[in-house]
Amino acid sequence: DIQMTQSPSSLSASVGDRVTITCRTSQSIGSYLNWYQQKPGKAPKLLIYDASSLQGGVPSRFSGSGSGTDFTLTISSLQPEDFATYSCQQSSSTPWTFGQGTRVEIK
């Protein structure tokens, strides 16, 4: 199975900050990496697919980059509604696996 490691596991940031979350995979997955946002008590929401493609309806302040084993999710200017948990997921091979999540909290 492909192991997913996200860092940091949590972070505190202020509105307007630039936030970067990293996801590393145990083997190369090309660009088959997706990012999700999850708020407490809610289902996850797809933000980014294929490493850098923005899902429809997602604000442009979200962006993704990377290939191979190292990937990044960036929020260019953190908004109040962005405080949530973010998870990466590889779609290169089954079983499809997720990172453990990064919780973004208000500073």
Place this chain on the structure above:
Amino acid sequence: EVQLVESGGGLVQPGGSLRLSCAASGFTFSGYTMNWVRQAPGKGLEWVSFISTSGSFTHHADSVRGRFTISRDNAKNSLYLQMNSLRDEDTAVYYCVRDTGSNPRFDSWGQGTLVTVSS
């Protein structure tokens, strides 16, 4: 609007069985592969099961293989998960999830249904 509505969760004793259902609407259900993804309390997401558009191909995570069975009824726009020999570690919120793409992304999720395995 895509809607996925799960039902069938609840409290069950270890070794027991439960059948989850997911009612789909707002899209051509028969044209999409579907999945179940779960999340244990306070934990990350775990993919559980996949089913092809026709239902002829299924795939399960090692943790549930031989105990869980995914199925679908395209005439009823419904997805199912039959869960047998339940264990404490199966306690989780179970999400019905649509995927898209040859390297799938999970683009639509239900609200989830809680399964609690406890004596």
